[in-house]
Amino acid sequence: MTAAVTAEGLSAGYGGRPVLHDVSFAAAPGLTVCVLGPNGGGKTTLFRALMGELEPLAGRVALSDRPAYVAQTERTRLDFPVSAFDVALMGGLANGRWWLPPRRSDRTAARAALERVGLAAEGDTPFGELSGGQRQRALLARALVQDSAVLLLDEPLAGVDPASAQLIDAIFEQLREEGRTLLVSSHDVEGARGFDVVLCLNRRQVAFGPPAEALDRATIEATYGRELIVLEQPGAARAVTIQHHEHDHGKQ
């Protein structure tokens, strides 16, 4: 089966300097991939390369469809005057015709997407007045309207309330069943065990494979280094990562 997302020997970075080296993997349609790594480990850089925003410094990437992207909510403009419905409607821009008003079918798709993410009643609410979990769901609705075979989600569960997290997880499962490929960046090592495969990055590819095989203690330590605390528990070790508030995409 042709892979939905492929990276071969990918190096990417900023100003000619790579911050991510030698990434090679292939994700089949319908696969959920958890991209694990510390801050500055190259998760966002990988996404930017997959979106075509960054030219690879070496190697190549190939995707079966233009990916839909769900940004971290703090990278959106909370003071920009748009409603949750307006945000979902932006997904229709992927169909082209950007110079014309949205079609009725775009509006219908936006309403359906909001309903799917549980925001049908919040359509008129300004985006900046939604809770963190609701904002994340509005961005997910925009990606649903885009209707892409590949979705890139940048830490979609970070700082999200439990109800929103449960809803988002359920949508991930539906999308997987629809044959869409999901790449989800995360710091949650334990949560990664629920994905089909994990891709561990720490400025290079540390591991790629099913969580049961890839997420051994050596891999987790190589991925997180000093950001990792391993809690020894009877029967199994549990990894906890410490998050610092910095992002690799801003590095020059």
Add this chain to the structure above:
Amino acid sequence: MSGIELRATLEIVLAGGFCGALGFWVLSERLAYAGESLSHGMLPGLVLAALAGAPLLLGAAGGAVAAAGLIALAARDPRVGPDTGTAVAVTGLVGLGSLLALAPDSPQRLEELLFGDPLGVGDGDLVAAGALVLAGGGALAALRRPLAATSFDPAGAGALGLRPGLVRLALLGLMAAAIAVAVEGLGALLVLAVLVGPPVAVRRHVRNPGAAMLAGAGVAAVAGVAGIQLSAQAGTAAGASVALVLCAAAGLGALLPARRLG
């Protein structure tokens, strides 16, 4: 109202109205500093037009295009950052403009070029303002969705197939055109007031970009007319009076409790 005042009012309603609508995007894309730089940076073009006896609009357009290109180029260099790149570009242009304007054989029009003269508006200026409203308004209507997606979330806009860099460049082009037309009335130093005053006045009180543009255009037109009338009644400089009323509107809008209209 005299013919001169009527022409000045028409000019300020047309060009000011467009600038007031465009200003919402200028602020959203955080281009106020670039706008100020552009208006100052077009000084060499204005001076050259005055020296050659050509229409000021021509000089403003040439100066704006040259300044916009230079600023866009300098601001894109990640090694120095957009602020520093813009500052270097505009300082060079202002220096060049001053050099030309202060030369012994230059005409005595520097004051008009810097502070504007809405009461000196001719028929050609009114035609240019009308064309700006039609062509620029059409472009703004067409670019409304890409501008909103880009301002809200540039990375997400790129994933939607838009080119945020090109959208931003188109906005810079529109801003250059607007400044080139409006500079006749408000001058290189004061023209920014009509770009940033109205959106600051309305920004906290609107629910969507369409309402922001309409309200911004309305505030610019009303403030423009009020400024011309103030100038006529108080005998003050017309351009400066309009600029001050625009800034007062901005202050009032910023101080009033937020209401969401639209």
